[in-house]
Amino acid sequence: MWNSVFREHQQVSPMCLGFLQWDQHSEEQWGLGWREGAICNKCTYKSSMFNLFKEIVNKSPGRKAADINRGLQVGLTQVSMGNAGLRKLLLSASIPAPSTKGCKKFRTKFVKKSYKKIF
Ligand SMILES: [Zn+2]
Numbered sequence: 001m002w003n004s005v006f007r008e009h010q011q012v013s014p015m016c017l018g019f020l021q022w023d024q025h026s027e028e029q030w031g032l033g034w035r036e037g038a039i040c041n042k043c044t045y046k047s048s049m050f051n052l053f054k055e056i057v058n059k060s061p062g063r064k065a066a067d068i069n070r071g072l073q074v075g076l077t078q079v080s081m082g083n084a085g086l087r088k089l090l091l092s093a094s095i096p097a098p099s100t101k102g103c104k105k106f107r108t109k110f111v112k113k114s115y116k117k118i119f
């Protein structure tokens with residue numbers, strides 16, 4: 001991500017000597033996955049958004065699911081902890097936790113589908 005952002009910033013504003021940094025106002029959390037962009041502190045450069053997670057490849061249209069969220073839900077089936085426990089654990093460590101509704105939706109959609117393939 002940063003290599004392409006540095007290159008694009010240099011092409012858009014060749015004389016700018018500003019520093020590139022995370023654009024915290026436009027970051028998006030999707031479960032445990034994040035989408036981030038970069039901005040320049042001197043000029044008006046703003047990069048496009050980048051997924052900081054692997055996407056699950058499928059043929060359905062629309063936004064692709066984050067692989068980290070599927071792994072999390074599969075892992076939760078192997079321990080005696082649900083999404084509510086996971087949220088408490090993450091929030092205790094000051095890690096932004098995914099929403100309960102989002103976890104439930106993801107669990108329903110992907111874990112049940114994965115179990116059907118395995119068993
Ligand atoms: Zn700049």
